[in-house]
Amino acid sequence: MYQQIRDALRQQIADGTLSAGAQLPTEAALTAQYDVGRATVRQALGELVNEGLVVPMRPRGYFVKERRPMVFRPQAEFRKRPYSAEMDAFVTEHSADGREPRQLIEVAIVEPAADIAKRLHLEPGELAAVRRRIRWLDGEPFNVNDSYFPLDIVRDSEIMRPEDITRGANEVLAELGYRQVRALDELYVRMPTPDEANRLELGPGTPVAYHVCTGYTADARPVRVAVSVLPGDRHVISYERQWEQPQDGAE
Amino acid sequence: MYQQIRDALRQQIADGTLSAGAQLPTEAALTAQYDVGRATVRQALGELVNEGLVVPMRPRGYFVKERRPMVFRPQAEFRKRPYSAEMDAFVTEHSADGREPRQLIEVAIVEPAADIAKRLHLEPGELAAVRRRIRWLDGEPFNVNDSYFPLDIVRDSEIMRPEDITRGANEVLAELGYRQVRALDELYVRMPTPDEANRLELGPGTPVAYHVCTGYTADARPVRVAVSVLPGDRHVISYERQWEQPQDGAE
DNA sequence: TCGTTCGCATTGACTGGACAATGCGTCGTG
DNA sequence: CACGACGCATTGTCCAGTCAATGCGAACGA
Numbered sequence: 001m002y003q004q005i006r007d008a009l010r011q012q013i014a015d016g017t018l019s020a021g022a023q024l025p026t027e028a029a030l031t032a033q034y035d036v037g038r039a040t041v042r043q044a045l046g047e048l049v050n051e052g053l054v055v056p057m058r059p060r061g062y063f064v065k066e067r068r069p070m071v072f073r074p075q076a077e078f079r080k081r082p083y084s085a086e087m088d089a090f091v092t093e094h095s096a097d098g099r100e101p102r103q104l105i106e107v108a109i110v111e112p113a114a115d116i117a118k119r120l121h122l123e124p125g126e127l128a129a130v131r132r133r134i135r136w137l138d139g140e141p142f143n144v145n146d147s148y149f150p151l152d153i154v155r156d157s158e159i160m161r162p163e164d165i166t167r168g169a170n171e172v173l174a175e176l177g178y179r180q181v182r183a184l185d186e187l188y189v190r191m192p193t194p195d196e197a198n199r200l201e202l203g204p205g206t207p208v209a210y211h212v213c214t215g216y217t218a219d220a221r222p223v224r225v226a227v228s229v230l231p232g233d234r235h236v237i238s239y240e241r242q243w244e245q246p247q248d249g250a251e
Numbered sequence: 252m253y254q255q256i257r258d259a260l261r262q263q264i265a266d267g268t269l270s271a272g273a274q275l276p277t278e279a280a281l282t283a284q285y286d287v288g289r290a291t292v293r294q295a296l297g298e299l300v301n302e303g304l305v306v307p308m309r310p311r312g313y314f315v316k317e318r319r320p321m322v323f324r325p326q327a328e329f330r331k332r333p334y335s336a337e338m339d340a341f342v343t344e345h346s347a348d349g350r351e352p353r354q355l356i357e358v359a360i361v362e363p364a365a366d367i368a369k370r371l372h373l374e375p376g377e378l379a380a381v382r383r384r385i386r387w388l389d390g391e392p393f394n395v396n397d398s399y400f401p402l403d404i405v406r407d408s409e410i411m412r413p414e415d416i417t418r419g420a421n422e423v424l425a426e427l428g429y430r431q432v433r434a435l436d437e438l439y440v441r442m443p444t445p446d447e448a449n450r451l452e453l454g455p456g457t458p459v460a461y462h463v464c465t466g467y468t469a470d471a472r473p474v475r476v477a478v479s480v481l482p483g484d485r486h487v488i489s490y491e492r493q494w495e496q497p498q499d500g501a502e
Numbered sequence: 503t504c505g506t507t508c509g510c511a512t513t514g515a516c517t518g519g520a521c522a523a524t525g526c527g528t529c530g531t532g
Numbered sequence: 533c534a535c536g537a538c539g540c541a542t543t544g545t546c547c548a549g550t551c552a553a554t555g556c557g558a559a560c561g562a
Binding site: 007010039050051052069074075078079084085086087090181182183184185186187188189190191194204205207208209214216220222230232233235236237238239240241242243 | 258261290301302303320325326329330335336337338341432433434435436437438439440441442445455456458459460465467471473481483484486487488489490491492493494
């Protein structure tokens with residue numbers, strides 16, 4: 001059965017017989033080795049592909065996938081440096097040293113999708129400004145990040161210009177009188193839409209994290225919704241938490 | 252081609268022609284409708300299954316998958332009640348009212364896997380206690396959560412007993428003199444291993460979040476590593492963040 | 503009326519083929 | 533030596549069929 005072939009190959013990948021980047025036997029070789037039809041071999045290989053373990057490089061053969069995750073730290077927006085030694089070590093361990101970053105920023109005025117509008121407390125028809133950003137690393141797309149702002153508060157501000165804002169869009173918002181003091185993060189885990197798979201060049205078997213961050217001012221007004229799509233094989237999402245002495249425990 | 256069939260069905264799911272829980276046309280119906288071989292239809296349906304959009308309920312047919320995510324809030328361990336009104340609203344929106352929870356706890360002494368041992372600063376061969384917990388909701392497995400503790404600090408404590416600790420394992424740790432003041436969270440997004448897929452009854456096309464939380468005492472000693480496996484179709488992971496007035500912005 | 507058995511529609515697994523698409527290397531040519 | 537054309541190995545797509553597994557409902561029997 002195809003499960004035997006699949007499990008045998010998976011075992012070889014797990015125990016290192018087939019190391020990262022190595023080529024698997026060809027379909028023809030497996031067909032001969034196990035004496036089955038080609039469809040059976042293809043089903044076995046297909047499942048490994050969907051598990052994200054191997055990648056077909058047509059027409060060169062199947063290869064064991066490599067994984068080099070980079071740290072994605074939502075808290076970095078407002079706290080550049082980690083405050084604990086553990087996080088420091090963790091970030092440097094997964095650093096992008098030697099890889100060449102690139103990004104493209106694009107600004108538009110849109111009527112946001114229903115879920116975005118709801119988080120920004122916008123009525124149907126109200127407009128928002130969106131800064132769309134795509135990031136590359138070594139020429140490969142890494143993640144996309146769209147930040148939405150209510151149009152009436154950022155109109156004519158620096159945020160509408162598609163250049164990199166070195167001091168940060170959040171700082172510009174603060175200068176406009178909308179300093180964020182709180183944020184709510186949501187993380188959804190799912191398979192990518194076909195559109196996302198195209199833009200991020202995702203192979204099958206690569207899930208994504210869909211990260212939505214809503215930032216609030218001191219008077220509880222939402223002024224920013226940042227939506228990120230993070231391919232699972234290229235990211236580790238990380239948070240650091242700290243609390244004061246009298247803690248109320250709960251399992 | 253199979254892509255046309257796949258895209259047509261996906262469109263019908265997206266625009267509501269096929270609503271959540273509805274049955275898709277059978278393979279035979281699609282074969283006739285598009286005048287193609289059955290393998291072609293199966294490939295189209297297979298891709299939709301791998302995207303997590305439809306579920307095959309053999310032998311009744313294919314059905315549109317339903318998604319009812321529940322909030323997973325890592326911060327709840329140390330802060331039972333959300334501190335912002337937004338989080339309050341968000342949690343109640345995705346509440347589990349009317350669904351029946353159940354859990355099973357199991358305690359063991361193990362030599363932890365290398366990645367766990369590293370986070371706990373254990374030498375190879377040193378032992379750890381692990382509290383393994385599986386949670387169900389309405390009789391369906393929901394998530395698994397394994398908490399590791401260095402054996403030498405929890406030996407003979409309440410943590411070694413496989414009962415529910417109402418005041419929380421963290422509180423017990425604190426009573427033993429190991430109060431946690433900091434934690435580092437890591438989130439990996441990937442497809443489940445075959446073992447995870449079995450234990451959590453995951454269909455194909457369901458990715459998981461792999462959540463690792465390491466808790467530290469005031470003198471930076473790691474005393475607890477909690478590993479959770481969260482099926483993507485049943486969870487939203489959520490954090491709330493707050494910061495003090497002088498913020499250092501960074502885009 | 504209730505319980506059991508059986509048929510049937512449907513998907514799962516598989517065969518053994520065919521032709522198309524594609525990247526790479528080789529060979530030949532200018 | 534450089535460049536282009538070609539062949540080839542390999543995967544992608546597809547066909548037409550067979551047999552097995554399975555859950556549901558209908559028919560049947562007590």
